[in-house]
Amino acid sequence: MPNFYEAVYAVVREIPRGRVMTYGQIATILGAPRAARAVGYAMRASGRKDDVPWQRVINGKGRISARTEVERPMLQKMLLEAEGVVFDAAETVDLAVLRWEPEHPERFYFAPSERVPL
DNA sequence: GGCTTGACGCTTA
């Protein structure tokens, strides 16, 4: 992984259809449990990459964040429901059931020291 | 190199 963004995308691409992951969870797998914000930042920048299922990444409460955009969250919810993800009355996803974890999280490990400029 | 911003998260009230 040449940079942090690609490291994040590599994980997101592994999320199966109908399942979701949280920002903090991805950050933890990358080796930076506190870098949830940076993960979200990477998602925002991933708008162009069609092969990255960004809609399957939500916050730790099981909700859609996307505070900056207005139509984005609506689209995200629509895409997830199309995959079978269920939202409750509070527009929250049941993470206890739909949260997914890679079989080999260590292969996504991204040591800060290995970070290489683009 | 330093300051500001941002799809987050945990702790406290």
Add this chain to the structure above:
DNA sequence: GTAAGCGCCAAGC
């Protein structure tokens, strides 16, 4: 149960 505050890491100026 919700709301506000502080800390976190990486990117862009």
